[in-house]
Amino acid sequence: MIRLPVLLTSLALAAPAVAGDLASSYGPDAARVAAVVAPATDFAAPEPFEARPLGAATATGGTPGALLPNLSPEARMQATLGEAIFEKLWVPAPTATRASDGLGPLYNARACAGCHEKGGQGRAPVLKLGRSGAEGGGVAPGIAGWHPVAPDPGLGRQLQDFAVTGLQAEGQLAIDWHAVELPLSGGEVAHLRRPVPRVTPALDPATRTSLRMPPALYGLGLIEAIPEAAIRAGADPEDADGDGISGRVAEVPSASAGGVRLGRYGHKAGAATLADMVAGAFSTDMGLSTPLVPDPWGDCTAAQTACRAWPSGEDAGLRDSREVGGEALTAVADYVAALALPGRRDVAAPEVLAGKAVFAAAGCPACHRPKFVTARSPADPARSFQLIWPFSDFLLHDMGPELAVDLPEGVATGAEWxxxxxxxxxxxxxxRFLHDGRARSPLEAVLWHGGEAAAAQARVVAMPPADRAALIRYLESL
Ligand code: HEC
Ligand code: HEC
Structure with a gap:
């Protein structure tokens, strides 16, 4: 017997707007898809396929870093090739073995795996940098609402805390934690902590910053397979339905796909495709050029003359002269796209089902949209037409002043994530949870929600402790 949460009886279910023009994405399947992704209304038993977050592509074992089980042999070989490049430690140029050089001159890590071990979440955040407004000459790519953020004139777009021998790193990042207490219903108290970045040597006061945790990369290939129109259908920029929640689409230029696309990767949805995201990572985090981001000096600014003049790993004798050639870049993107997620735990446990009802009643699915169906794609059968459970609408939301930074990105304001x-x-x-890793549990993450999510946060603070416990149990089952 499932005990319904108190809130469920007093609140209308906050259903995301999924109607939209699904026909353009799914053709003759549109009605079937709409029925399958409709919000749950019965919490007495799990929904069909609820335990399989990636549909048929869900990992069969529990090992993080497993590849999608339904890949073709060719796709598996390609992902394995990409995995080797993802794990490889790059070295500074020049070396005799030309295939692995070109690191830096400034960098944060020598391998992708340094921040995403086995495709998982990193241990420490990086610090994004920038100057806002026209002062730095930020370039607007002709997208409405784009914030003209320029790189920091001395340090670029990110603080690199390593440099090749002979050059100095830009600085070291430390975090000061400020304790915050939040009383909850039933006499419980949450002990939260807010991060304040501290850089040595100190930054110019005009430099704006944003701490960013390296996310786990599992399931990202299925996100790429969601039709743009299905995500756009959930947007409600003017809050037409009056629920206080106004998800906005992030429009971003895409070097890999060309033109302006819907941003789906990164904490501010700043990248449209995995190839764009991976090319950006090679450049900013490791100082490696690719056909999509061709500067061999990575994130060094014009003011960093010694860095710009440093020998590069580019090889003019090769057809694909970049430090990371187009085929290697594609292989790494294909590896990331092939990372699987394990199945959910305990979907039928009574407390998990009770927590699922609390999740719905508190209004979480309005943004953490449970279900999508990926596009039909005969060329990519592993990811084609799967019912997936990402719990995101892939839209930007104003999360209030506590989570806001003073560095916008693309069309996202400092407060939007x-x-x-x-x-x-x-x-x-x-x-670690949230964009800067401040939360140490899913509950702490919820308690920092503000802005469009303030009402949902307030419901969690005020609900009976037993409902809160069920909600936590549900989140831990995801
Ligand atoms: C120094 C640490 C660091 C290194 C090295 C690094 N990353 Fe990341 N990665 C991050 C951070 C931080 C983010 C979040 C960025 C943001 O918010 O825009 C991220 C985000 C991503 C994302 C998007 C995840 C999502 O859920 O949207 C992908 C994909 C990714 N990295 C792949 C790679 C690959 C491939 C490499 C190697 C080429 C790499 N990363 C190297 C720190 C790192
Ligand atoms: C208005 C939209 C919105 C609503 C409503 C909302 N969230 Fe969120 N949630 C977000 C956004 C945006 C983030 C990312 C914020 C960040 O990184 O700073 C987030 C992050 C989280 C995280 C951290 C995930 C991670 O990987 O770090 C958890 C857990 C979470 N939300 C749970 C909930 C629960 C439970 C509810 C309902 C009580 C809820 N959220 C309601 C938008 C929302």
Missing amino acids: RTAPLWGIGTTGRT
């Missing part, structure tokens, strides 16, 4: 997908938050050993 992409709804974090909740799949895997309980099953993949995550210990």
